[in-house]
Amino acid sequence: MNIKKVTKKLSSVRDSIRDNGEVTAQDEQALKDLVNETISIAKRDLKNLRAGMDMPQMPIPHNDNLPLTTEQRFRLSLMEKTGTGSFEIH
Numbered sequence: 001m002n003i004k005k006v007t008k009k010l011s012s013v014r015d016s017i018r019d020n021g022e023v024t025a026q027d028e029q030a031l032k033d034l035v036n037e038t039i040s041i042a043k044r045d046l047k048n049l050r051a052g053m054d055m056p057q058m059p060i061p062h063n064d065n066l067p068l069t070t071e072q073r074f075r076l077s078l079m080e081k082t083g084t085g086s087f088e089i090h
Helices: 003-020 025-053 070-082
Strands: none
Touching: 003 025
16 A cells, blocks of 8 residues: 555545535545555455465474483483472583
8 A cells, every 4th residue: 555645545535524524425435445445455465474374484393202311301300309490400
């Protein structure tokens, strides 16, 4: 949407309302057209944004369910006993 075009349309509606002293059917239709155009552009942009997110660039992580090593079990038991994070254990 071109901001200059929108500004020009809004200015013409404003001037028409000022000249007529009320909102005419043409003014109301011009405002509705602007709103509808804005909504359609937003929907299109949202659709394009979603389309770009359908194909992730990074591989999807998965749970391979490997058993913990002896060291990992030891560190996990320390964390469970002390209630601390891994920073204090290293």
